[in-house]
Amino acid sequence: MSELFFAGLDVGGTTMKGGVVDDTGRMLSAINLPTEPQRGQDFGLERMCETIRQGVREAGLAMDRIAAIGVATPGLMDIPAGIIIDPPNLRPWRNVPVKSHVAQVFGLPTAFQNDANAAAYGEYCFGAGKGCHSMVLFTLGTGIGGGIILGDRVLEGAHSHGGEVGHIKVELTHPRPCGCGLFGCLEAYASANSVVKRMQELLVEDATPCSLRGRAEFTSRDIFDAATSDKLAAKIVEQTAYYLGIGAMNLMHIIDPEMIVFAGGMVHAGDGFLERIKHHVRELAFPIPATRTEIRYARLGSDAGLIGAAACGRQLYHRLNGAG
């Protein structure tokens, strides 16, 4: 009996990451190459294939041991068609036929997915969500990404816009501008960037002494670190837990998943922060989902995209072979 191996590729604006994951979700290898989008999309497609090749080699495998490939990319895309349409982080790429190219080069079943959806699917299959049947992931970074998994399927949406959980409008009266160009999105309140922005504003409004005052730059990590001893930082962190509680509540009332998972840098804030999110969810949501929905941190860290991409390849393989 030969073991099954899947190649994953997670394409980002700066680097792309390739590697091999086995049928149980174990990651055998992971290598990075620079994306260099400015060199154009033909170069980009070749770089993708090269990253997959090097990832497979790094795992000590020949290419013919790979059962299927999964590719995850950011940006506006047509998921079923396997095309990146107009990716803000991969300029000047446009209408790049990723799936068909990779499938043709390697002659292997190739899955294509949005990177945030792939990360959610990775956590669902092999991370925090292992064993559950429905899950919503919030990834807290520069923005808020995420994905929704219902019964082993990524909720891609009819126009590849499913699971844009950072772009629920949560404020009408004084909506904060969001990185997406809209106003009042959850992302404008609870992303790492928004945490920093809110802290900067609070330092202007409130003269209470604060260790971050006068610093030319600080990160959301600095704010979370300062919050243990610093009143203003603690206030921002508590508000952030409240905003994330609202994000969770909204998804609980729409999707009502078995589990909600938070990923990204804020995970390092530890159990106390997660407890505050849970506290707000209990105050905000309907009693049954508030009591029964599992809320936890992600487990795969920055490998979620790669593992999730490979898991999408794995799902495709098992479907083609009648086991999914």
Add this chain to the structure above:
Amino acid sequence: MSELFFAGLDVGGTTMKGGVVDDTGRMLSAINLPTEPQRGQDFGLERMCETIRQGVREAGLAMDRIAAIGVATPGLMDIPAGIIIDPPNLRPWRNVPVKSHVAQVFGLPTAFQNDANAAAYGEYCFGAGKGCHSMVLFTLGTGIGGGIILGDRVLEGAHSHGGEVGHIKVELTHPRPCGCGLFGCLEAYASANSVVKRMQELLVEDATPCSLRGRAEFTSRDIFDAATSDKLAAKIVEQTAYYLGIGAMNLMHIIDPEMIVFAGGMVHAGDGFLERIKHHVRELAFPIPATRTEIRYARLGSDAGLIGAAACGRQLYHRLNGAG
């Protein structure tokens, strides 16, 4: 070849409605009996069976011509278990085993569903959503109910709380109290009741002449009627279109359905009002879903619950018989 017939039952707080729907969604009969929840749940279960019997008789059919039954009820429930847990509109009922009782009495495959979900499924199968693959329904009444259909499945949620589309929190700064006990829900802005409440408040705030001023009571219908010639009423109607645009936008960014359908009394406001909702969606949502998502009014009117309940029975029948 014998035609297929399905019995539907839509249980409300005041009346229950029973009837027969055929395999193409045509309603052959519909009769109403009073629910009289105060007479207790044993009476209620018997009344449900009697309503089904009378509905079938009204269609000119014998009970043995019915292929399956579908029952839709309001209230807190466990959908897979087929139990109404604690329905606010059906006091003092508690933990009523609806599905097993009806199935046992008639010896027929019996589906059980939340009434708002059933209405959504009815519109999906045989109404506004016919032919589409994913749909979100907003039902605008006393509150805002709704349902989500993804690929011929009702999104029930892990705890039977999926599709509570009226209870997305859309306001943080000055959240209006919602009928559900929470604050800032979409329902608190855009339900028929909330439209009346906002109109009453505006009449206090703004002294502009208004045909509704001084009237002891008026309905949301009166406000929509007045809006053609009355500035204040027109302002409330326009705000309502904006709030519904936000509801649509939020669901487009989470579910990204092929179609969004609005049902309930506001449908009578006509195409102009729907155009205003669409206008706000174009301003509020991401360009691709904003351009491509079909937004329309429901088509089944107050029969949606009954037809949807029967459609749930039909779905169960076809699944049991290998065609779904």
